[in-house]
Amino acid sequence: MTTWLPNISSSSDPIYLAIAKAIVSDVSAGRLKPGDRLPPQRELAQALNVAIGTVTRGYVEASRRGVTRGKSGRGTVVRDLAAEQPDSRLRVGPGGGLVDLGTNVPIHAEAPDLSKALATLAQAQDASRLLHYQAPQQDPRYLAAGAKWIGECGLNVGPESVVVTAGAQHAIMTILGALTKPGDLVYADELTCPALFEVAQLLHLRVQGIGMDEIGLRPDALRSACRQRNGQALYCMPTVHNPTSTILTAERRQELAQVAREYDLLVIEDEVHRHLAPGAAAPISQTVPERGFFIAGLSKAVAPGLRVAYVAAPPFAKEQLNDAVAASLVMVSPLTVELATMWVEDGTARLTADRKRVEAKARQALAREALGDYSYRSYASAYNILLDLPEEWKAGEFANEARRRGVALATASAFSVPGCQPPEAVRVSLGGARDRSELREALAVIAKILSDGFPGRGTRM
Ligand SMILES: Cc1ncc(COP(=O)(O)O)c(C=O)c1O
Structure with a gap:
């Protein structure tokens, strides 16, 4: 059984609904795992100082929402949807x-020819060097490929700005791990990429949702959040947002850049979907290069198994980010960085x-x-x-x-x-x-x- 307690103190919903919503949200965020047993209703009622019927109603509502099921003799258990077989x-x-x-x-059928690339690699006289300890982040060829790919994603930077990471999620972790401390606050769209939740949980960061409209993240909502609390960073997906697919206009990007400057926010600009809308407006990082971290990943554009993403980072942060890469995985796998480099260089990417x-x-x-x-x-x-x-x-x-x-x-x-x-x-x-x-x-x-x-x-x- 889990010692889980719902966080319902800030909810304005009726208590039973707040309990149900807390269950759903904690299951989504991974705080409750498949197979976890919720506390017995009587115990939870005592802990929350509410009637047992309120807890029962909350559990029934959570089960109606599909995340739990009652098991006779076992109480209420978080469902393991992955293991449940379809009819x-x-x-x-x-x-x-x-x-x-x-x-x-990202549509696996449209992937580069791996066998051909591996055959080319195998024929290279020095392929065995990929098995050594090294620092892909210091290899000028790899950094030049990163700058090329970042340029193709809409931001012109030199190789000296590039940090090589093991995918976009690792890029987010690297940036936040290097530049924030536990308890810091990160702003994000109210619907955002779950990668951010996983990183925030690992690094003990708080995430605050910012209102969106049909264009995407609202600068006025960000400004009012900044007035109330002192956040350190904004995480956003300006081009083809996941999951709403919104694309921020040039004006929105300028306004967000302005708020970031006013409130001294780092801007983590996750542009893994940029290739899906190549005509999108210029990146926010172009307006605020001193605080913008532009993530140009290869997972969604080329292949997720490559585990390579490039970050364009401001000069003040470059070494801190490289240190964070070294701390988290010593080095990004040279074999995959080599493949990524070949594909960026020859236009395959x-x-x-x-x-x-x-x-x-x-x-x-x-x-x-x-x-x-x-x-x-x-x-x-x-x-x-x-x-x-x-x-x-x-x-x-x-x-x-x-x-x-x-x-x-x-x-x-x-x-x-x-x-x-x-x-x-x-x-x-x-x-x-x-x-x-x-x-x-x-x-x-x-x-x-x-x-x-x-x-x-x-x-x-
Ligand atoms: C917006 C966004 N950022 C980052 C990621 C994680 O990408 P990667 O596989 O490069 O870590 C995803 C994956 O779905 C995503 O949608």
């Missing part, structure tokens, strides 16, 4: 397996990113065909759509129903900063299907669930 009669996809539209997959964008656009057209009658947020060549569910659905229930029918989805609560209210929405990752035909089938499953409506509660249409 075999309803599975789609070749081989009848689960189609994973829950992970932000650019070509792959372009091909992924073209395929993403085709997949968006399929989503429009299947779900065009419903409300969703996306961008014409984004990997994901955020499907706002009709009123009768809770996101957890919808995701469970989709999983039962063979399609994995992510609920918006996985992206919601603790303390913010997630919408009843699910993120559908179009890149997760192996090909368009598998995607068409999976989207048809989602459309069917929507048209069937919630069992017993009727349809919206």
Whole structure:
């Protein structure tokens, strides 16, 4: 059993609902793990000084939202959705397996030719040097490749500004690990990339959600947050935000840069999706190079298994970041940095990113065909759509129903900063299907669930 206690002190919801929401949000954030048993209702009622019926109602609501289930003799347990098998009669996809539209997959079918690259590497006389201890962050060729890729992502910097990290998540950890201390506050969109939560938890940082609108992060909301509390950094995704796919206008970026300057914030600009909207406005870091950290990752543009991302860092922070890379993993694997360098140098990275964008656009057209009658947020060549569910659905229930029918989805609560209210929405990752035909089938499953409506509660249409 877990010693878990819900944090409901700042909630204005009725207590039972605050308990249910705390369970959902702690499951999303990994503070409650699959198989964890919630405290017995009587004990929790005593701890919170509320009636036992209030706790019962909260537990029932959490279970209705799909994250827990009551087990006879075992109390209320956090569900292990990954282990729960879908209904075999309803599975789609070749081989009848689960189609994973829950992970932000950058269309694996469009990947560079690894065998060819490895053969080229194997023929190089000095390939064995990749097995030695070394510092990829000091190799001028690797840094030049980083500067080239960052340039292709819209920011012109020299190799001296580049830090090589093991993927964008590691870049976020490196920046925050080097420049913040436990207890510091990081601002982020109220829906943001879960990578930030994982890093914040590890580094004991607080995250505060900032309001968004149809363009994305709101500078006025950031300013008012800064007036109230002294945050150290802003984490944002200006181009094709995950999960809403918003793209900040040039004006928004300027305004955010202005607020960052006024309140002395570091700006962590996560641009892993930049290749999906190459015409997007100039990076925020261009306006505030003295505080901007521009992350140009290769996971979403080339291949996630490479584990390489480049950071353009201000001069004051460069060595601190390199020290943090060394502290966390000694060095980024030279073999993968070499591969990344080859692909950036010979244009394979650019070509792959372009091909992924073209395929993403085709997949968006399929989503429009299947779900065009419903409300969703996306961008014409984004990997994901955020499907706002009709009123009768809770996101957890919808995701469970989709999983039962063979399609994995992510609920918006996985992206919601603790303390913010997630919408009843699910993120559908179009890149997760192996090909368009598998995607068409999976989207048809989602459309069917929507048209069937919630069992017993009727349809919206
Ligand atoms: C916006 C964003 N940043 C970072 C990451 C993590 O990327 P990486 O695989 O390079 O660590 C993801 C992964 O989905 C993401 O969507």
